[in-house]
Amino acid sequence: MNLLALIELLLPEGTLPEIQLENGRVDWKEAIGSLRNEEDLFALVHSLLKPYLHTVSVLIGIADVNGVISHWWHKTDGLKLLPLPAKVSEHFIQDNIAGVLEMYAPDRRSALQTTLFNSGVREMLMVPLRNHTSNFGFLCILAKQHNTFPQVLQIAVKRHAGLLSAATLKLMLLEALPQWLQEEDMGDMQGQELMMYNDLLPAKLVSGIALRPVIQQVRQVAPTDATVLLTGETGTGKELFAEAIHLASERQHKSFVKVNCAALPPQLIESELFGHEKGAFTGAINRRIGKFEMAEGGTLFLDEIGELPLDMQAKLLRVIQEKEIERIGGSDTIPVNVRIIAATNRTLEDEVQAGRFRPDLYYRLYVFPIHLPALRERREDIPLLLQHFARNAALKYGKQVRAIAPASVMALTDYSWPGNIREMEHMVERAVILNEAPQITIDVPQGHKSYQKDHSPSMPLLTLAETERQTIIRALRYANGRIRGPQGAADLLDIKPTTLEARMKKLGIVKEHIVR
Incomplete structure (x- = not known):
């Protein structure tokens, strides 16, 4: 099920077909299809x-049935809101909040109304946000004067x-289930979706x-x-990308x-690739079809191509050039229609210079090179990949794992990951097997240095305030500047968002200035 279909299922029946925008009737999927973040949400509201308001x-x-707030999203024009409460009166998540609320004084019974009044708000136009069974929050349009909202606006x-x-529900789901964001970002590949499912490109390899x-x-x-x-370090997913390319092609x-060119004994590689006739050599009791013939009309993936012996490199070059093979012991040439995708974790230019790889074969393969970055080069993907592998391992072993400890996420984001995604998958699987608690802890492997190099004993000691400042900045960078929500900076630091905002203000930290 795609994301928009899930949203349609969650909303009350008959809610969406009645949508009417100022430029005419627009399908709701078209209206929110490109929504990705808070800015997009506010742009839609705007x-x-x-047409009805100047500002x-x-x-x-976003609140639960008890009024406990999980998210505050706001964008104000000419207003500076004070810190918002972590809980609101249950009245704010009921249907009867719809309409205009005028404020002439702080309301001791409502922390939210008091906060808004002290922020300069004098009138609110409110509407409940509702799913199929209940309200999950509310939206308020704020004004600094009374009698701001005309009847036509209230109707709209x-x-x-x-x-x-x-729209709000979509943003919530994108934060809670970020793999849907990656699915939509992959887009349509000339009518063929780039199929990267479950074990194929885990969590869409995330697309940071x-x-x-x-x-x-x-x-x-x-x-x-x-x-x-395909080039890149071991464990970066070269085979998975090769299969993705095949699945998105006309083949x-x-x-x-x-x-796997590295796994075959040299004396068997030719037979494996091209096949052999019965009696071609001792032990050839039957005709064998080689990999080229097996891949007829499809794709042949030559992994670890840098391990291929020089004599086989010459034979492979001829097949690529002539598009025909000969089985060992045979006399007939067999035409083949095969697409070649090769991969290596070696630097083939160096191999050519050292005389271990034929330059003519190198240039035949170097038609469309794609280099896959190491995991340490795309750290924004690490928290989501950790969650993905933990979820898969929990399903595999029947464990009730709901989360990874924030401290573990931060430490693993700093880890150098020499084995890349393959190492991560196995590390998370081990942790799921060993842990019994719903929140698992994953330790950085002993003997491996963290990516950060600021732990040397020779480094000068920092003041407590400066240490706190650097920790907050690191957390904000890991969270791409986001304070609230799952994997937000407050979640990573295991403190309340309001506490984090207060510490940021005290330490002079502005999140927009440190987002990478």
Whole structure:
């Protein structure tokens, strides 16, 4: 099920078909399809309300049935809100909040109304955010004067209540289940979705900033028949990307055949690739079809191509050039229609210079090179990958794992990951097996240095305030500047968002200035 289908299932029946935008009737999926973050959400609200107001200040609260706030989202025009409460009156998540609330004085019964009044708010237009069974929050339009909201605006807000609920719900789901964001970001590849499911490109390999150029290259080359050379350290997912390229190509309904050139004895490689006739050599009691023939019409993946012996490199070069093979012991040439994808963790340019790899074969393979970055080069993906592998391992072993300890996430984000994604998968699987608690702890392997190099005994001691400041800055960087929500900086530091905001203010930290 895709994300928009889930949203449609969660919202009350009949809510969404009634959506009407100022430029005419628009399908709700089109209206919120490109929504990705808070800025997109506020842009949508702005587009709905701007025809009726000169300035638009919006406050959105996401709360449980007891009024406990899990998210505050706000964007104000000419207002500076004071710190918002962690809990609101249950009245704010009931249906009867819909309408205009005027404020002439602080209200001791409502921490939210008191905070807003002291922030300069004098009038609110409120609408509940509702799913199929209950309200999950509320949206307020804030004004500094009384009698700001005309009747036509109130009608418009009521008319768009379903759309506002759908948009907010989508943002909540993207934060809670970030793999959907990656699925949508992958887009459509000329009618073929880049199929990266479960074990294939785990969690879509996440598609952080460092990986986006790779995804774009895959999109460009997959529909063609060009030879692809995948390079990168061991464990970066070269085989998974090769299969993804095949599945996104016109050859997807044909075979994807894998050959590990490093795992085959030299005397068997030729037979493995090209096949042999009966009686071609001692032990050849039957005809054998080679990998090239098995991959006819499809894709042949030559992993660890840098390990191929020189004599086999010459034979492989001929096959690539002539597009035909001969079985060992045979006399007939057999035409083959195969796309070649090769991979190596070696630097083939160095291998050519050392005389271990043929330059003519190198240039035949170097048609469309794609370099896969190491995991330490895309640290923004590490928390999501950890969650993905923990969830898979929990399902595999029947464990009730709900989260990874924030301290472990921070430590593992600093870890150098010499084995890359393969190492992470096995490390998380071990932790799930060994832990019985819903929140598991994963220790950084002993004997491996952290990526950060600021732990040397020769480093000068820092003041407590400076240590706290650096810790907060690190957490904000890991969370891409986000304070609240799952994997936000407050969650990583295991403190309340309001406490973190107070410490940031005291220490002079502005999150926008430290986001990478």
